Amino acid sequence: MIRWTGPALAFALAVALPAQGLRDRQVFQTAGLTCILVESHERPLIRMELVSRWDRSELPAGKEGIGGFLAEAMEAGGAGAYSRAAFHRALDALGMTYAFQARIGAFRWTLVADSRAQETAMELLTDAVVRPAFDGPLVETERKEVLRLAAAQSPRQRGISRFLWSVGDPATTIPAGALGLDRIEFKDLLDFRQRVIRPEGATLVLYGDLNLAQAKQLVLMHLGIWGPAAQAPVKGLAVKAAPPEPRLMAVFEPGPAEFWAAASRPEASGPAVEALLPILLARASRARFGTFEMAFELPRDGRTPLLIKAKVPPADRDALVPGCTAALAALRNGFSQEDLACALIQWKAENSALVLHPEALVRDLADGRLDPDLARAVDQVTLAQVDQALKAWLDPERLRYLLLGADAPMLQMAEKAGLKPSTVLGAD
């Protein structure tokens, strides 16, 4: 039994959010762009992270892969006056670290540089965000490569891709089989880029060796020209795009069996409860349910669906589906007051320790997860609220399932557990 005394209790009572990074932040607006500065002068470094947010419903019907395709084209192309090669040479010449990450709903650029090169760093970041240089032939090469990779997918890869797309996983940016990619025209790409990469939906976080006056001047000089989006966000384009999601998708393929379940975010679940749920579910991940292991993945980003993955030793594969569904039913019974207390300590500790990890701190700031109001709300969360949210997340009617490495006996067991597969891949 873990005792909630001594340092644990002292910590639970004494730690007051926000962490240093949140306490010292300075916020300003430039041309519709929200900017957050956290000064840290210990090292001659500056970290810049710009996130441009948009919405899945802005994906045009029949061309849903445009978000991922745009990301591919931006990565392959140049920026401003630079070709792609020249852009990287410019970064490398000053030892800068650059990354671009695409998710459905958010594009993210990160650049870390020596603070003496902050002007050049901001100029290069601005080029990448505001002035991507698309090259027609290169875009076509990228399209061919994406289509080739999609065609070369194994049934397992195709099944996973199709499942994750259907449950709205933001990291899956192109639908399985790259459906509709051949219909996307060059102009579609340009229009879509102008619509979704816009200052009004973006946040820039600057962390490191610069002060407020320098930060304001930098942003104004470079991103001040970033005008509002040419077109207002258009929502609801994709209403006809989403096919009815299969309740259970099975992939026939020799190899280890895995059973996945996913749930999109329930409407009732609020941010305070969602701050604690990943910690409580991680606890469930560490528990063994019979002979199989279940991992619960619920990132803190507030957008990614809950993903549950279960594996069994080969000898127990027939028990995989009934065992998992039973374990999920048991989990729906809820957590204990002690679980909630420990989750609260862990949540506070994680936030407090963020100051040791600037990359994570900057990410949380850019994604708006370090809200002082949230800290107060998390303190007020009750066990009943957590259990209610858990039931909503694990509602059997909302869960979607994927069975990998399936065979006929496993499907029979799934049917007995009330899961009749509506889609079977690789059966031939």
Place this chain on the structure above:
Amino acid sequence: MRSPLAPFALSALIGVAGLAQSVRLPQVFERTLGNGIRVMVVERPGSAAVRAQLFIRGGRANTGGLPPVAADLLARTLFRRVLPAGLEPKLEPILEREGGAFEALRLDRMAQARLPVGAQTAAASEQALLKALEENAMAALLKQVGETETWDSLDAMGGTGRTLGVSADYLSHGVDLPSTALAAWFRIEAAQLQRLPVGRFPMERERLIQELDAGEPPSPPALSVLLATALSGRPYALAAEFHRSQVESITWRELQTYARWALSPENLSLVLVGDVKGAAVMPLLERSLGALPRSPGSAAHWEGAELFQAGDPVSSLESPGGRRLIVSTTGDTRVFFGWRVPPANHPDGSALRTLTQILGGAPSARLEQNLVATRGIASRLTIRMGVPGRRDVNLLVIEAEPAQGHSLDELEQAIQDEVLRLQREPLIDLEVRQAQVQLEAAETLVQEDAGNLAEALGAAQCQGGDWRMAFRALETGGLKAADVQRVARTYLVPARATIAQLGPDPLLLPRDRTEGRLLQVLTALLQRKLGNTAQADTVLREALRQLRMLSQAEREQTLKLLEAQVRP
């Protein structure tokens, strides 16, 4: 008016001034406790949190008589969760029962495997009994330790961001703590190291077996082929070998014995980064971790070479001669180059790092630009130093996957050309300076995150005997093109190289329809001329490999010509 040349102008300016002038080495407070534990503290006042990371010198290359995977089992067993004190007496009988049943099952499976088909069922009931015994023991174990699998005392004190590291040179585990919980963590850690509880061993053994069965070993299988060949006879030769049978052969008693000598204080280094004062924390450390008894003779277990010292007759400069391998796989297609290079603290270390950076350390580096971006021969390319460790003679490794339509031979040749170009053509100081700027930037960036800094300090201490090894670019700088070219000519030579081509056997897995048809036609042709099947297979395999170097159109043309010869 913006100029695309601005970064290069600034680079030239910084190149002259030197970024290193503005960057600093971390201020590390160093002490050694009375029992030999090395302590390094980097103070970051005001953060209210501390990153604490413990390093155990040793690792996969130093497991006594046990296989390398014992290091993984030890780290997972001891450091994934914290078992409450006083549980060992209850767990030992259970571990005995479980171990006995597991071993009997293993021996039974081995005996069954030797029986003729059909005879195995005779012993099925005995096997079921053993299985039941093992499952009962495992259930009893889970009942005892189950609670700590979900929440343990480290969770309760606000420990987050736990990490577990296993390498050829060291084991490590780290945690972020509220600074108010640091003293309590010292006590818990000291108690763990005193007791060395291996009660969780069967659970971690099962998890590891499942990972191996799922094709997810702790390091890629392809690497084991390279290491075994390139470093045969050296401590790292087997450091990437992971087999189920090795995991199954280790008992909890063996793990306990291994833990006793591996975790002796002389092998431990502790790194603290955060809101902690070095001088103030020492008395606390002396009373907790410092009270651990020294282990007599623990140094005798050290299998690796002593750290490189100038004038030592270390055999790091010797090489058994170049080797080339062709390995058949079930899917992986890639080429490995592994050159034998000396340990991390060798005087050539800095020049070798710069050389690596010039070749492939950044998106604009030579190999990336010439082979991936411009010529499109490789779809992916990485270059790494210190494979699998840095304490002994190790490898500088280039790993590359051919792009669609390009063969492994073509890719291998292109990499060879780039290496030769670096050795023979004049290298300018500006290119060397830019590589150094990148290394200095990386060494500055590593100081930003407390976890990365702790890892860098501890790894350097374990691998080179001095944390400053992690910041050699910031410390030294000033390398010239001639220095880099000299190490390229010394180390990147055929005599020190092992080249491995990994690819599906064309006879078993033809790459496409054309290759499948070519195989049929060539088989028909060779059967007429060669009666010996093994000889025909050898010729076929080589012919198909050669044909892969042609373009698709050329291959189809060849197929037509060959088909014409086969037709009666």
